[in-house]
Amino acid sequence: MGEQKESLRKITHTLAMKNEEISNFVCTVKQNLNNLELWQQTNSNRVQEDLETEFTSLHSVLDEMKDNMLTRIKQERASRTYELQSQLSACSKALESSEELLELANQTLCSSETEGFNQAAKDIKDSVTMAPAFRLSLKAKASDNMSHLMVDFSQEREVLQCLKFLPVPSTPEIQVSECQVCDNTVTVVWTLPGPDSKIDHYIVEHRRTNHEGPPRIREDFPWMVVEGIREMELTLTGLRFDTRYITFRVRACNKAVAGEFSEPVTLETHAFTFKLDAASSHQNLKVEDLSVEWDGSGGKIQDIRKEKTRTNSPMHSPARSALMSPKRAPTARPGRDRFTAESYTVLADTLIDAGHHYWEVRFDKESKAFAVGVALRSLGRFDQLGKSSASWCIHLNNWLQQSLTAKHNNKARALDCTIPSSIGVYVHYDEGVLSFYNCKTKQLMHTFKTKFQQPVIPAFMVWNGSFSVVTGLQVPSAVQSGQRKNSGTSSSNASLN
Secondary structure, three states: OHHHHHHHHHHHHHHHHHHHHHHHHHHHHHHHHHHHHHHHHHHHHHHHHHHHHHHHHHHHHHHHHHHHHHHHHHHHHHHHHHHHHHHHHHHHHHHHHHHHHHHHHHHHHHOOOOOOHHHHHHHHHHHHHOOHHHOOOOOOOOOOOOHHHOOOOHHHHHHHHOOOOOOOOOOOEEOHHHOEEEOOEEEEEEEOOOOOOOOOEEEEEEEEEOOOOOOOOOOOOOOEEEEEEOOOEEEEOOOOOOOOEEEEEEEEEOOOOEOOOOOOEEEEOOOEOOOEOHHHOOOOEEEEOOEEEEOOOOOOOHHHHHHHHHHHOHHHOHHHHOOOOOOEOOOOOOOOOOOOOOOOEEEEOEOEOOOEEEEEEEEOOOOOEEEEEEEEOOOOOOOOOOOOOOEEEEEEEOOOOOEEEEEEOOEEEEOOOOOOOEEEEEEEOOOOEEEEEEOOOOOEEEEEEOOOOOOEEEEEEEEOOEEEEEOOEOOOHHHHHHHHHHOOOOOOOHHHO
C-alpha cells in the first residue's frame, strides 16, 4: 500500500510538472498571437508606408542619376562642338589670309616693274612668316567618338531585381563556457551562426530569479533591458546578488527589426544574503531593512511594532525561503528588545554553518561606539560583542579617546591601522577564519583563527551613531587571494582565540 501511494505521488508530481510546462507554453503561444494581432493593428500601415517611402527614395535616386548623366552627355557634346567650331573658324581665317598673300605674291611675280620689287618681295616674305597658317595645329582638338558615354546597366538591373525585405537578424547563442561570474560582476558572451553585416546592435535582457532552468511566465522580478550594445559581450558590474540566479537572453537588431531572443541562460550568482533581525535588536536601535540608527527614545513604539515584526519579518518571506544554506535563524527570544542594558546589539537573520561568506558594513565614524563581527546564537541578552567567548568583533571607540581594537572573550588587541569608512567581513566557517578588511583598499585589518563549534551569525553594535549593511556580495578576488597567501602562516592572534 505504501509503495503504491509513493508511486502514485511520483506520477502525480510528474503530471503536475507537465501541466505547468504546458500551461506556460499555452501562455507563450497566446502572447505570440496577441503580439501578432497588435502588430497588425499598429504596424501594418507603417510598414506599407515605409515600403512606399523606400521605393520613392530609390526612384528619386535613379531619376537624379538619369538627369545627371543626360546633363553630362549634353555638356560633353556642347564642349566638343565648341572646340571643333573654334578650330574650324581659326583654320578658315588662316586660309583666307594665306589666299590673300598668294594672290599678292603672284601679282608681284607677274609685274614687269623692277622698281620696288625687292621691297615688295621682302614684305611678302615677312607676311608669310607671320601668317596664321603656320601657327595652327592641324590635329583636331576634340574627337567625334562619344562611346565612353554609352551605358550598360545589366548588373545593376540584377541588383535591383534582388531587392527584398530586410532579413531578420540571426538568433545569437550565449556561450555559457565563456560567461563569468566574479566579484559581483557578470560577463555574458554570445556568438552568431554566421557573419551578418546588417546587424547594428544587440539587446540584452536579464532577470533575477530563484528558480533554475528556463524562465517562467510568472516571475518575482521583471526583465531588465540593456540596449545599444555594439560588441558580442556585455559586462555588468556592481551587482547585488540577492537571488540564486540571473537569467540572460540576447537578440540582434538591424536598422529596421529585432531578431528572436536567444535561448535563455541561467547563471548561478552565489552570494551571502541576509536581513537584520529587528526582533533581536536593542530597543534603542531603530532598524529599517539593512540600516540601523541609534534612537535614544527607543522603546516608545515597541509594542506597536512587535506584532508587525513577527508577521512581516524577512525571515518568513516566501521569496527568501527559496534561498539555500546559510540557514535562517529562528528568533532566540520574542520581542523587539532581544538585547538590553548596554548591549546595543542587533543580529542578522541568517546562520552560517558552512562555506565562506563576505559582507560589508558602512558606519558613521563619529559614532560613540561601533562593533561588527560574528556571534553564537546563544549570545546573552546582556552580553556586549567581544566580551564573552560567544562573539568575535572589531570595536571602534570614540568615547573620551579614539581606539580601534579586535575583541574576543573580554580580551582586546589594539589595531595599528587607519579607521576606514566601511569594513568588509570574511568568514570561512570550515577553516575557522574570521577576517576584517578595509573595503576600499582590501587591506587586511585583523584575522581571528579559531574552531567554530556552533553556527555563527553576523552581529553588529552601535551607540550614538548609525550604520548600514551591504549583503548579496561574493567574496572578492582580492580577499580570496589574500586568504590563500595567509593560509599557510600561523595566526598572530592566538591570544584572542
